[in-house]
Amino acid sequence: xxxxxxxxxxxxxxxxxxxxxxxxxxxxxxxxxxxxxxxxxxxxxxxxxxxxxxxxxxxxxxxxxxxxxxxxxxxxxxxxxxxxxxxxxxxxxxxxxxxxxxxxxxxxxxxxxxxxxxxxxxxxxxxxxxxxxxxxxxxxxxxxxxxxxxxxxxxxxxxxxxxxxxxxxxxxxxxxxxxxxxxxxxxxxxxxxxxxxxxxxxxxxxxxxxxxxxxxxxxxxxxxxxxxxxxxxxxxxxxxxxxxxxxxxxxxxxxxxxxxxxxxxxxxxxxxxxxxxxxxxxxxxxxxxxxxxxxxxxxxxxxxxxxxxxxxxxxxxxxxxxxxxxxxxxxxxxxxxxxxxxxxxxxxxxxxxxxxxxxxxxxxxxxxxxxxxxxxxxxxxxxxxxxxxxxxxxxxxxxxxxxxxxxxxxxxxxxxxxxxxxxxxxxxxxxxxxxxxxxxxxxxxxxxxxxxxxxxxxxxxxxxxxxxxxxxxxxxxxxxxxxxxxxxxxxxxxxxxxxxxxxxxxxxxxxxxxxxxxxxxxxxxxxxxxxxxxxxxxxxxxxxxxxxxxxxxxxxxxxxxxxxxxxxxxxxxxxxxxxxxxxxxxxxxxxxxxxxxxxxxxxxxxxxxxxxxxxxxxxxxxxxxxxxxxxxxxxxxxxxxxxxxxxxxxxxxxxxxxxxxxxxxxxxxxxxxxxxxxxxxxxxxxxxxxxxxxxxxxxxxxxxxxxxx
Amino acid sequence: xxxxxxxxxxxxxxxxxxxxxxxxxxxxxxxxxxxxxxxxxxxxxxxxxxxxxxxxxxxxxxxxxxxxxxxxxxxxxxxxxxxxxxxxxxxxxxxxxxxxxxxxxxxxxxxxxxxxxxxxxxxxxxxxxxxxxxxxxxxxxxxxxxxxxxxxxxxxxxx
Numbered sequence: 117x118x119x120x121x122x123x124x125x126x127x128x129x130x131x132x133x134x135x136x137x138x139x140x141x142x143x144x145x146x147x148x149x150x151x152x153x154x155x156x157x158x159x160x161x162x163x164x165x166x167x168x169x170x171x172x173x174x175x176x177x178x179x180x181x182x183x184x185x186x187x188x189x190x191x192x193x194x195x196x197x198x199x200x201x202x203x204x205x206x207x208x209x210x211x212x213x214x215x216x217x218x219x220x221x222x223x224x225x226x227x228x229x230x231x232x233x234x235x236x237x238x239x240x241x242x243x244x245x246x247x248x249x250x251x252x253x254x255x256x257x258x259x260x261x262x263x264x265x266x267x268x269x270x271x272x273x274x275x276x277x278x279x280x281x282x283x284x285x286x287x288x289x290x291x292x293x294x295x296x297x298x299x300x301x302x303x304x305x306x307x308x309x310x311x312x313x314x315x316x317x318x319x320x321x322x323x324x325x326x327x328x329x330x331x332x333x334x335x336x337x338x339x340x341x342x343x344x345x346x347x348x349x350x351x352x353x354x355x356x357x358x359x360x361x362x363x364x365x366x367x368x369x370x371x372x373x374x375x376x377x378x379x380x381x382x383x384x385x386x387x388x389x390x391x392x393x394x395x396x397x398x399x400x401x402x403x404x405x406x407x408x409x410x411x412x413x414x415x416x417x418x419x420x421x422x423x424x425x426x427x428x429x430x431x432x433x434x435x436x437x438x439x440x441x442x443x444x445x446x447x448x449x450x451x452x453x454x455x456x457x458x459x460x461x462x463x464x465x466x467x468x469x470x471x472x473x474x475x476x477x478x479x480x481x482x483x484x485x486x487x488x489x490x491x492x493x494x495x496x497x498x499x500x501x502x503x504x505x506x507x508x509x510x511x512x513x514x515x516x517x518x519x520x521x522x523x524x525x526x527x528x529x530x531x532x533x534x535x536x537x538x539x540x541x542x543x544x545x546x547x548x549x550x551x552x553x554x555x556x557x558x559x560x561x562x563x564x565x566x567x568x569x570x571x572x573x574x575x576x577x578x579x580x581x582x583x584x585x586x587x588x589x590x591x592x593x594x595x596x597x598x599x600x601x602x603x604x605x606x607x608x609x610x611x612x613x614x615x616x617x618x619x620x621x622x623x624x625x626x627x628x629x630x631x632x633x634x635x636x637x638x639x640x641x642x643x644x645x646x647x648x649x650x651x652x653x654x655x656x657x658x659x660x661x662x663x664x665x666x667x668x669x670x671x672x673x674x675x676x677x678x679x680x681x682x683x684x685x686x687x688x689x690x691x692x693x694x695x696x697x698x699x700x701x702x703x704x705x706x707x708x709x710x711x712x713x714x715x716x717x718x719x720x721x722x723x724x725x726x727x728x729x730x731x732x733x734x735x736x737x738x739x740x741x742x743x744x745x746x747x748x749x750x751x752x753x754x755x756x757x758x759x760x761x762x763x764x765x766x767x768x769x770x771x772x773x774x775x776x777x778x779x780x781x782x783x784x785x786x787x788x789x790x791x792x793x794x795x796x797x798x799x800x801x802x803x804x805x806x807x808x809x810x811x812x813x814x815x816x817x818x819x820x821x822x823x824x825x
Numbered sequence: 826x827x828x829x830x831x832x833x834x835x836x837x838x839x840x841x842x843x844x845x846x847x848x849x850x851x852x853x854x855x856x857x858x859x860x861x862x863x864x865x866x867x868x869x870x871x872x873x874x875x876x877x878x879x880x881x882x883x884x885x886x887x888x889x890x891x892x893x894x895x896x897x898x899x900x901x902x903x904x905x906x907x908x909x910x911x912x913x914x915x916x917x918x919x920x921x922x923x924x925x926x927x928x929x930x931x932x933x934x935x936x937x938x939x940x941x942x943x944x945x946x947x948x949x950x951x952x953x954x955x956x957x958x959x960x961x962x963x964x965x966x967x968x969x970x971x972x973x974x975x976x977x978x979x980x981x982x983x984x
Contacts, residue, residue, distance in 0.1 A: 157925025157962055285921060292926030293914045295861020295901035299927060302860035337844050355855055356847040359867075425873060425927045425961045426865050475925035475962045507866040720921055724964070728924055731963030754870040754959065762955040765965040 124267025127203035128152060129210055132190040135218070136261035138211035139172075144253040145239070147172065147179050149212070152192025153204040154184035155288055156446060157475035158784050159721040160200045162287045166717050167205050170280045171212035171272060173236035174252070181287075184448045184470030186463075194447035194549065196478070196610065197578060198687055198782025201717055205780055209271065215261065217269035222259045223250050274715065274778040283720035288472065300444050300471040301429045305500040308431065310355040312362035312503060313488040314348040315513055317374045317748060319559040319607075322346050327368035334364030342495045347560035349492045351501070362506065376746040381605040384416035384519035384809070387542040390601045393570055397582055398595035402527070402536050409528040413629060415622035417810040418741035420517040421757055422611055426474040427510035428481035432489035433500040439466045439493065443486040444473025447550065451483050454550035455490055457565050458558040477732065479549045479609040481505050481514040487555035508752040513556060516742050517611030518544035518604060520581065522622035526591075532634030533645055539585050539622070540597040544604035546580030546614040547573045553609065570602035573614060578684040584616040584789060587623045588682050589645045605744060613785040616683060617733060618810075620789025621796055624679040625808065628797045637666035638678055638797065648682070650712050653773050654691040655680055657710035661769060662693040671804025673699060677797025679790035688713040688786035689773075692730065694794040696766075698802035701814045702738055704766035707791065712773040714781035722783040723770045729787035730768060735760035737792045741811050829894045833857070834903030842890055849885040849893050850874045853900060861901040861930050865959070872958030875931035876900050882938035882957075901930040904937060912982070913937060916975035917968070924962030932958045936972045944980055948973065 125133060132138070140148040149168040155161045161181045169176040182188055184195070192204050216236065223241045224231045227248060235242045241250040274281070291298040323346050331350070332339060337357025342349045350365065352358040380386055431442040439461060445451045448468040456463040468486075476482060489503040505513075521542040526534040547553070552571065558564050573580035586594040631641035639659045643652060658664075658678070668676065675698060680691040689712040695705045707730055716722040739758050743750040751757040792810070799817075800806040805824045807816060828841045829852075840856050848867075853859045853876075865873030867886045874886040877899035905911035910918070913936050923929050932955060939946055939954040946954070951972050952965075960968065 157927075159924070283921075285918065286923070289918060289921065289923055289926060290907060292923060292929050293917050293933070294905070294907055294910070295859075295930050295933075297860050299863070301864060302854075336846050354843045354847075356844045356851050360846065423961060425871060425925070425959060426863065473925075474927040477961075504864070507868055724921065724924060724967070727966065728963030731965060732961070753868050754866065759959060759961065760965075762952040762958070762960070762965055762969070763949070765952070765963075768966055 125210070125265055127207040128190050128192045129207040129265055133264040134262050135211055135215050135265055137190050138208060139215045139261065141252055141256040145178055147174060147252070148182055149179055149208065150182045150189040151204055151208055152184060152190045152449070153200040154195045154446065154470040155472050156195055158725055159286050159718060160195065162284055163201055163717040163721055164205060164208055165287060166279045166284055167209045168212050170277055171209050172216055172239070174239045176279060176284070178239060186448050186452050186466070186468045191449040194450060196446055198683060198785045200782070201780035202687065202782050205717065210267065210269070211265060213271045214265040214269040218259050218261070218263060219252055219255050222255045223248070226250060226255070280717050281715065281719065284718050286721070298472060300431070300442060300473050301426060301504060303431060303442060303471060305431060305433065308500040308502050309351050309353055310358045311349050311351045311489070311492045311501050312358055312506070313557060314350065314362065314365040314369055315509060316346060316560050317371055321371040321373045323348060324370040324372050330368040331361050331364045335361035342492055344491060344495055345560055345562035347491055347557055349488065351492060351496065359506065377605050377744050377748060379744045379746060382418060382742065382744040384418050384521050387519060387521050387601050390603060392542065392599035392601055395598050396595055397575065397598060398586060399593035401595070402593055410526060411528060411630060411633065412523065412525040413626055413808060414521065414523040415618070415625060415808045416521045417519060417618040417621065419519045419606065419608070420611055420736055420740050421511060421742050421751070422477050422480040422514060423757060423759060424474045424476050424480050424510065427505035427507050428485040429473065429502070429504040430486040430489040431500060431502050432486070432493035434493040434497045437465060439490055441466065441468045441486050441490050442471050443468060443482060444471060444476070445482040445486055446476065446479070450550040451486060454483070454555055455487060458487060458555055458561065459490060459494060478517070478611040479515050481510050483550050484513070484556035487557045491557055491561070511752040511757060512749040515548050515607045515609035518546060518581070518608035520615060520618040522618055524622055524626045526626070526630065528630070532630060534589070534591050534630060537587065537591045537594045538597065539619070540599070541581050541585055541615070541619070542599045542601060543581035543615060544601045544608040545570065545572045546608065546610050547571065548607060548609035570600060572600055579615065581615040583614045583684060584619045584681055587627070588648060588651055588685060589627070590647050591645070606742070606749060612729070612732065613683070613788045616681065616785065617736065617788045617792050620679065620681040621792040621810065624681070624790065624793030625796045625800070625806070628677070628800065629806065639664055640666065642678070642680060650689050650775060651680065651682060654689045654710040654712055657771060657773060658691040658693050658708050661710060661771060662695070662708040664693060670801050673697060673802055675798040675800070675802025677794045677799070677801055679793030679797065681789045683782070683786045688781040688783055690726065690786040690790050692787060692790040692794040694791065694798045696795065696798045696802060698799050698817065700818060702799060702812060702817070704734060704764065707766050707768045709768070709770045709787055710773060711770065711783070711786060712775045713783045713786065714775060714777050714779045716772055717780055719772055722772060725783040726770050726787045727768050729784060730791045731760060731765055733788040733791035734795060737795045737810055738812055827891070829890055831893065832897040834899055845891060847890050849876070849888045849890055849898070852890045853885065859900055859902050863927055863930050865927070872931040872935065873928055875934040875958065877934060877938060880938070880941065882935050899934070901933050904933055911937070912975040912978040913940070913972065916971040916978065920967045920971040920974065922964055922967035922971040924964050928958055928960045932960070932968060936975070940976055940979060945976060
């Protein structure tokens with residue numbers, strides 16, 4: 117018989133109710149807290165530590181955090197979607213409250229008093245505020261931590277918080293500032309050998325010939341070849357030789373089945389010519405387009421790279437039938453499942469351990485390089501293998517964010533406000549993570565796993581292409597027509613915010629266009645059509661912060677724009693104002709953001725994330741697009757895939773709105789869409805003409821200015 | 826196997842390398858165990874591997890080890906320690922100037938080179954000095970603030 121469901125348990129705690137999976141007391145004065153979420157540069161472990169210290173009533177320094185390990189931590193899926201605090205953090209908070217309650221109960225029994233007489237200070241049990249002989253560690257042997265969480269343990273009221281809600285220094289930063297081994301790239305294992313895969317130029321290509329002699333000559337050192345099906349790798353003790361051999365192998369390995377790409381497919385507009393799988397979400401169809409007053413505009417964005425600062429890296433060792441993989445992937449359990457499927461192993465014979473890597477912002481090459489290492493390690497049992505992708509390999513083979521086209525149509529009422537709204541969205545999938553897609557190298561193996569049917573992130577998970585596809589504004593009927601493009605020229609998957617950035621760009625630019633048609637100020641127009649008080653608060657605050665003035669003339673070369681969204685329509689609210697100069701190129705002058713992220717566990721950490729999202733979005737909007745050539749991705753380095761540099765980053769001010777809630781809403785993905793839209797609107801204001809296709813490169817601006825003359 | 830002498834973070838070291846083609850970065854990381862200098866691109870484009878060579882900021886990822894024989898090299902490990910942090914390191918921690926932190930080693934070295942030649946740089950001069958360093962997470966403004974603060978700390982200490 118199974119235990120009755122406990123509705124109070126949410127998220128991972130419902131799936132992993134045994135409290136010893138979350139909290140342990142390994143030695144006097146020490147606490148270990150376990151989370152399935154992982155540090156990807158967003159500061160999540162620091163915020164988790166704050167939650168645990170708060171609910172357990174201990175000093176933060178007593179807590180060590182174990183994260184993302186299939187042998188030791190709860191399975192919390194992926195660290196993605198700005199959900200780590202909203203779900204993972206909330207689960208850990210409740211687990212710690214349950215643990216605290218168990219200890220209080222045990223202490224009351226031992227001291228012969230009521231629980232109400234007791235409190236906890238830095239792990240010590242106090243009775244009527246006075247010390248007792250008991251603490252967490254004297255009681256630990258008599259408390260059964262294997263007990264299931266009930267959901268009934270009282271959490272500390274937010275008003276009593278002393279750690280949560282106060283800015284805390286990042287736990288991981290010192291190692292990174294003093295040059296200590298901080299990243300998976302810096303890890304060592306006894307007897308480890310270096311390896312590089314020789315990539316199939318296209319998935320499914322087969323090896324024709326290998327000129328081993330030429331590759332060995334280029335290596336200038338001892339190397340060996342490891343082959344399994346059409347998966348080829350180079351292994352050696354000297355990384356320099358292995359790297360040189362890998363570069364040479366691009367020329368000296370010939371392949372069958374390499375279909376040329378059509379470089380024109382780098383344009384988002386080419387999606388409109390592709391076969392699609394169609395569906396409608398939201399309100400039933402309407403005849404809005406046939407009414408007298410309606411407006412329509414089409415926006416687009418090209419393919420984007422994650423462009424992590426370093427290429428992906430992994431270690432693997434296959435010993436006595438057990439595979440251990442060290443990875444900076446965002447989900448150790450999904451990766452384990454995918455490895456098991458690809459390699460024909462039982463998941464219980466695989467351990468996957470997270471080690472920090474460079475910021476990923478989504479599904480980059482981390483999972484795929486782990487598969488490379490695992491395949492090689494299984495061919496060389498007993499030898500630990502380290503694989504680090506080359507920079508060009510990361511740019512050429514990581515999954516990219518799909519290009520998107522968004523066509524917005526609205527029927528307008530007498531006041532020029534939208535009464536019926538349709539967004540038509542064309543996009544490849546945003547979901548090829550382990551579990552939804554196959555690992556890159558799997559296709560080279562003798563028995564590749566089947567390709568999954570075309571799909572996107574389910575709407576229940578926030579959707580992929582349709583994420584933020586409908587505006588939050590008060591409009592009687594809203595619908596999305598989603599055209600999923602199953603075949604894209606390059607593999608596509610999740611990047612920070614998924615479809616939210618292009619959708620919010622489209623929505624918020626369109627709103628500005630409607631405001632202009634109605635002869636109204638963009639801020640006032642928005643406030644007139646949105647009733648959600650938290651939305652109004654961020655828009656009003658950012659207008660105040662930026663000293664927003666209505667009626668500034670357009671076309672002067674200096675522009676201001678606003679953008680707003682509530683991420684996924686259910687997470688953080690953010691409004692952004694951008695001030696810039698636009699001539700032949702764009703110079704960002706200032707950016708302001710007001711955000712409501714719910715409970716900000718670590719306010720400085722939240723601001724850091726919001727700011728980072730703004731800068732990355734500015735880089736996407738002004739500079740970034742994956743370029744194609746017939747042989748594959750053409751933008752394989754930082755010169756052909758430029759990103760924003762220090763001199764190009766404007767001054768930024770971020771303010772958090774205190775929404776008096778104890779629910780965190782996440783922050784990492786909230787600002788990308790509003791920032792993109794604010795830049796788009798500011799450029800339109802500065803130029804007096806609108807550019808609806810991203811990126812807003814110098815060439816595109818010149819072409820627009822010439823055509824509008 | 827070829828042997829090279831370097832002055833590394835103020836100490837004379839001899840290193841034997843298996844491969845004469847090895848870059849300074851590969852030797853630092855794989856032979857000398859100094860992993861603070863990070864690999865970013867191997868193409869001299871991102872600045873993660875910045876070191877000082879005879880006092881000048883240089884990317885180490887494509888610089889053959891033989892080309893720096895006998896030279897004086899400073900890496901991030903040579904700046905300071907948790908017990909005795911360099912003002913730049915202290916300021917980065919004070920400003921919480923980082924997200925993933927992968928770029929910070931190279932940025933610290935570039936910033937040290939700047940402050941060594943200009944004790945009172947403007948915000949624009951700092952930004953320009955860091956244009957060879959990519960930060961992908963968007964910690965730019967915090968890093969710029971931290972370097973301004975470190976410069977002020979150094980000027981104060983020199984008074």
